[in-house]
Amino acid sequence: MALNTPAGGFFASRLDRMIGWARKYSIFQYPFVTACCGMEYMATACSHYDVDRFGAGMPRFSPRQADVLFVVGTISHKLAPTLKMIYDQMCEPKWVVAFGVCTCTGGFYDNYATVMGIDTIIPVDVYIPGCPPRPETVLDGLMKLQEKIQMGGGGQGSGNWAADN
Amino acid sequence: MSVTLRKLKENFGGALFDLGSAFGDDFAVVHKDRIVEVSQALRDDPDLRYNFLIDVTAVDYPQRRPRFEVVYHFFSLPLRHRVRLKAPVDGSDPEVPSLVPLWKGADWFEREVWDMFGIRFAGHPDLRRILMYDGFEGHPLRKDYPVNRRQPRVGPRN
Numbered sequence: 001m002a003l004n005t006p007a008g009g010f011f012a013s014r015l016d017r018m019i020g021w022a023r024k025y026s027i028f029q030y031p032f033v034t035a036c037c038g039m040e041y042m043a044t045a046c047s048h049y050d051v052d053r054f055g056a057g058m059p060r061f062s063p064r065q066a067d068v069l070f071v072v073g074t075i076s077h078k079l080a081p082t083l084k085m086i087y088d089q090m091c092e093p094k095w096v097v098a099f100g101v102c103t104c105t106g107g108f109y110d111n112y113a114t115v116m117g118i119d120t121i122i123p124v125d126v127y128i129p130g131c132p133p134r135p136e137t138v139l140d141g142l143m144k145l146q147e148k149i150q151m152g153g154g155g156q157g158s159g160n161w162a163a164d165n
Numbered sequence: 166m167s168v169t170l171r172k173l174k175e176n177f178g179g180a181l182f183d184l185g186s187a188f189g190d191d192f193a194v195v196h197k198d199r200i201v202e203v204s205q206a207l208r209d210d211p212d213l214r215y216n217f218l219i220d221v222t223a224v225d226y227p228q229r230r231p232r233f234e235v236v237y238h239f240f241s242l243p244l245r246h247r248v249r250l251k252a253p254v255d256g257s258d259p260e261v262p263s264l265v266p267l268w269k270g271a272d273w274f275e276r277e278v279w280d281m282f283g284i285r286f287a288g289h290p291d292l293r294r295i296l297m298y299d300g301f302e303g304h305p306l307r308k309d310y311p312v313n314r315r316q317p318r319v320g321p322r323n
């Protein structure tokens with residue numbers, strides 16, 4: 001049956017592509033918003049920049065209904081177990097976006113209270129730098145995430161893609 | 166000299182280490198055991214009427230003896246003036262009387278000072294940490310808290 005195809009055979013690889021295509025345009029995100037980056041998240045989500053164009057217009061406030069965890073804002077050590085629990089409650093396949101430098105690296109915080117990057121706690125798929133990132137950067141990150149989903153990458157947070165490469 | 170400073174000097178001369186005015190704001194350094202009495206007088210005196218406790222905080226001066234200073238800011242809404250009280254506290258067993266019986270709003274301020282500086286407030290109804298989590302060791306705003314010390318609850322430790 002295999003007709004001139006890469007690994008997996010013609011039918012399976014077509015099916016994967018189709019599933020990837022469907023998944024990348026139906027991103028149900030869980031916005032874990034803790035700090036100032038939340039304002040930029042809202043700006044991106046609202047009509048001017050409109051994440052609905054990318055099929056990500058429907059935030060779910062239950063982790064059990066979400067595919068992508070948007071971690072938006074500073075994460076303190078006090079909050080870290082909650083973030084981990086939310087991540088653990090999400091069904092697979094799941095992806096994580098670190099939104100803003102606070103979540104990427106801790107940002108300008110280097111103190112007793114702040115987690116130095118959420119990737120010390122949970123796996124991250126896409127890092128969006130900026131303090132806060134402009135909506136254009138967020139959309140760039142979102143498209144990187146879509147690319148990754150389409151290619152069947154991540155899902156359990158493997159590999160690291162920064163939004164600017 | 167403002168009416169606040171004059172009244173403080175007349176009524177509590179023995180309880181004051183210092184008083185004056187810095188950049189237009191009155192301050193007085195008060196013996197910590199008299200702090201409740203002095204702030205009650207600030208609140209109840211009809212010429213002063215400091216009915217608003219704006220803030221309670223503390224400062225750690227590692228070189229000084231006594232080491233800590235608990236700082237109170239008062240404001241009078243009807244008379245629109247303000248004053249700062251400071252109470253020096255010894256570093257070995259820091260404790261000051263609580264202002265919660267006079268101002269309910271002192272509750273969380275004093276918990277914050279306990280959390281950050283480890284200064285106890287005698288008579289506080291519920292002196293627990295407020296910002297840091299249970300199991301956190303030490304008091305992070307003390308100058309001798311190691312600047313690199315991290316106490317994560319999940320993830321790598323150092």
Ligand code: SF4
Pocket residue numbers: 035036037038072073074099100101102103107130131132133
């Ligand atoms: S990255 Fe900047 S804007 Fe975003 S949460 Fe941190 S401090 Fe706030």
